[in-house]
Amino acid sequence: MSLQQKLDAIKADFKAGKAPYFAPPEIHPIMERATAQLIASGQAGRALKAGDTAPVFTLTDPEGAPVSSEELLAQGPLIVSFYRGVWCPYCNMELQALEEAVPVFREAGASVVAISPQNAVNSRKSVRTNKLSFPILSDTHNDVAAAFGLRFALPNYLVDLYKQLKNDLPAFNGDASWTLPMPARYVIGQDGTILYAEVNPDYTHRPEPAEMLPALRHAKGGR
Numbered sequence: 001m002s003l004q005q006k007l008d009a010i011k012a013d014f015k016a017g018k019a020p021y022f023a024p025p026e027i028h029p030i031m032e033r034a035t036a037q038l039i040a041s042g043q044a045g046r047a048l049k050a051g052d053t054a055p056v057f058t059l060t061d062p063e064g065a066p067v068s069s070e071e072l073l074a075q076g077p078l079i080v081s082f083y084r085g086v087w088c089p090y091c092n093m094e095l096q097a098l099e100e101a102v103p104v105f106r107e108a109g110a111s112v113v114a115i116s117p118q119n120a121v122n123s124r125k126s127v128r129t130n131k132l133s134f135p136i137l138s139d140t141h142n143d144v145a146a147a148f149g150l151r152f153a154l155p156n157y158l159v160d161l162y163k164q165l166k167n168d169l170p171a172f173n174g175d176a177s178w179t180l181p182m183p184a185r186y187v188i189g190q191d192g193t194i195l196y197a198e199v200n201p202d203y204t205h206r207p208e209p210a211e212m213l214p215a216l217r218h219a220k221g222g223r
Contacts, residue, residue, distance in 0.1 A: 047149035055147035059137035076109035101209035145181035
C-alpha cells in the first residue's frame with residue numbers, strides 16, 4: 001500500500017469516526033474550509049521551489065544538540081521534511097514512510113531531518129512513536145519554515161476548533177502564535193540548491209518517498 005493510500009484510509013476513518021479518530025462530524029466542514037482557504041491563498045506557489053537556494057539553518061534535536069544544515073550538506077545531499085507535529089496522524093504516517101526509505105537514502109549518500117514547531121518533549125515522542133533513526137528538529141516560532149515560505153497563521157475559526165478539540169498548539173510548541181508549516185519535502189544539493197520540492201497546503205496529501213530518488217541520483221552525478 002502506498003503512503004497516499006494509507007493517508008486516504010486515515011482520512012476515511014476520521015470522517016467515519018472510527019477508532020482511534022473519534023471526532024464530532026460537524027468539525028469536518030470547518031477543517032475542509034480552512035484547507036480550501038489555504039489552497040486559495042496561493043501561498044504554496046510562493047514557497048521555495050527546485051532551483052532556489054535553500055536557507056542555511058541550525059536547529060536543536062530533542063536532546064538540545066545543535067544540528068546544522070551546512071554540516072550535513074558537507075557530507076552529502078540533505079532531505080528535509082516539514083511537518084505539523086506528533087498530534088497529526090498524517091504526519092506520523094509520513095515519518096514512518098520516510099524511515100522505511102532511510103536505507104535507500106543513505107545508499108545515495110543523503111541525510112534526513114524532519115522539522116516541526118513542536119518542543120523537545122514532543123519531538124522525543126515523535127522519534128519514539130515512529131521508531132525514527134533520523135533527527136526531529138524543533139523550529140520554534142516556525143522561523144525556518146517561514147524562510148522556506150511555509151509558515152501560515154491558522155484562521156480564528158480554526159483556532160477556536162482546535163481549542164474545542166483540546167489541540168493546544170501553544171502548549172505543544174511553546175509558542176503562542178498559532179502558526180504551522182505547510183507540509184513540505186525538499187532535497188537540497190551540497191551547493192545549497194534545492195533539487196526537489198513538494199509543498200502541499202492540503203495536509204492529507206504527501207508525496208511518496210521514492211519521488212525524491214531522481215533528485216538524489218542527480219546529486220550523485222547520475223550514478
